[in-house]
Amino acid sequence: MFGLFTSQHSKTRRLANDWLELAEKIFHYRRDVLAEAERAELAEAAAGVRQALREKADTAKLKLGIDDLERVLRKCGGSHYPKSGLVENVEFFLVAAIVILGLRAFYVQPFKIPTNSMWPSYYGMTGEVFAAKSDEPSAAAQAARLALFGAKTRRVDAPDTGEVMLPLGGNGRGVVAFGSVQGRSWGVFPAKLREYRLFVGQRAATVRVPDDFDMDWVLRDAYFPGDKRTLPEIVNAERIAGRLVEATVNTSSGAQRAYFLRTGKTVRAGERMLSFDILTGDQLFVDRVSYHFVRPKVGDGFVFRTGNIPDLARMGGDQYYIKRLVGLPGDELRIQRPTLYRNGAPIDGAEAFGKNNQAKEGYVGYREEGNFRGGATVKVGEHQYMALGDNSANSLDGRYWGTVPAKDAVGRPLFIYYPFTKRWGPAR
Numbered sequence: 001m002f003g004l005f006t007s008q009h010s011k012t013r014r015l016a017n018d019w020l021e022l023a024e025k026i027f028h029y030r031r032d033v034l035a036e037a038e039r040a041e042l043a044e045a046a047a048g049v050r051q052a053l054r055e056k057a058d059t060a061k062l063k064l065g066i067d068d069l070e071r072v073l074r075k076c077g078g079s080h081y082p083k084s085g086l087v088e089n090v091e092f093f094l095v096a097a098i099v100i101l102g103l104r105a106f107y108v109q110p111f112k113i114p115t116n117s118m119w120p121s122y123y124g125m126t127g128e129v130f131a132a133k134s135d136e137p138s139a140a141a142q143a144a145r146l147a148l149f150g151a152k153t154r155r156v157d158a159p160d161t162g163e164v165m166l167p168l169g170g171n172g173r174g175v176v177a178f179g180s181v182q183g184r185s186w187g188v189f190p191a192k193l194r195e196y197r198l199f200v201g202q203r204a205a206t207v208r209v210p211d212d213f214d215m216d217w218v219l220r221d222a223y224f225p226g227d228k229r230t231l232p233e234i235v236n237a238e239r240i241a242g243r244l245v246e247a248t249v250n251t252s253s254g255a256q257r258a259y260f261l262r263t264g265k266t267v268r269a270g271e272r273m274l275s276f277d278i279l280t281g282d283q284l285f286v287d288r289v290s291y292h293f294v295r296p297k298v299g300d301g302f303v304f305r306t307g308n309i310p311d312l313a314r315m316g317g318d319q320y321y322i323k324r325l326v327g328l329p330g331d332e333l334r335i336q337r338p339t340l341y342r343n344g345a346p347i348d349g350a351e352a353f354g355k356n357n358q359a360k361e362g363y364v365g366y367r368e369e370g371n372f373r374g375g376a377t378v379k380v381g382e383h384q385y386m387a388l389g390d391n392s393a394n395s396l397d398g399r400y401w402g403t404v405p406a407k408d409a410v411g412r413p414l415f416i417y418y419p420f421t422k423r424w425g426p427a428r
Contacts (some may be wrong), residue, residue, distance in 0.1 A: 045069040113281040114212040117395035120362040124281040127218035149419040150280025158267040159203040165260040174216040223263035283418040299349030301413040311401035327386030338365020370399035
């Protein structure tokens, strides 16, 4: 900023010093391949500039010395001078990559929340439903939403006239049936996707979403607006009431019988039957340094590796997970819905604990599932940690796969840097 007020003479002196540094670099890098005469010429030109600096020569004389040194460097510089734009760009990005990889490996690592197991503390991908076509963002608004929130559109038009019907059978990852297909992320990178078929009569419209996306919430908001129950709860109530519909549908493997949930929404062929945006999950920086010096603390957001957790390693190999640390070595844990007890008392140490224990402000409370079923007490072993999700109703966590080896603790969340929502800022 203050360079605007620097005199031309001062700028020329700084420039002269830069040229001398380059001359010294080339001399040391190439003196074994330069002829004796070239080495002498380079040394003489550099000495001229150095002498002009010592004598505090005027700007014109300094420029003459710099021009002479630049002429010699062009002759003697080889690949070091002059550099092509390509070489300079490659060098810049190579150095930047080394710095970034070093920071990522030892200090701060970027991390993206893929699922809603930590909701509402941290958001995974979420869906925003538009009830009518007129509610959909304009092209300009959608571009802004993409930049600010990572929003990606999904628009589905009815293939026929009739009631929208949802086929059931999600195999534990939602109640609405879907298939797994290969696709592209950002149109470039290979990615596994879920493909849903929504039926109107005997015809189906398809929509594809990322494999980690919870489509049941979108379908609940689209077809059962205002209903506070989850879609599985709605389906269970309809099943008990005998209102599910059994029908034959055509699939890639032939005709099959399936159960359908009636939505009560009737559409005409070509009419918008489903419209929503997928908003990206929270992206944050993780502190990788602290746990080398201090013990993890109950209540920390807790990032760890899964390679030494057998059940998780079988499913997905060695990945990074984020949960909340609830138990240290020797702790005894028990769940009596909605409260999590640590060593006989309601757990504390994080705002999320208090809200979960009271099942308020979006926190659903802890669920007695997996190893905690029936109020069982779980003791954390030596050199182990216990980690649970804040969204106990939708979290594959330590209740099911056990504890985290202490050696696999990575760090704690520092700062949510994207998307630009009210959650932007220091991580909770």
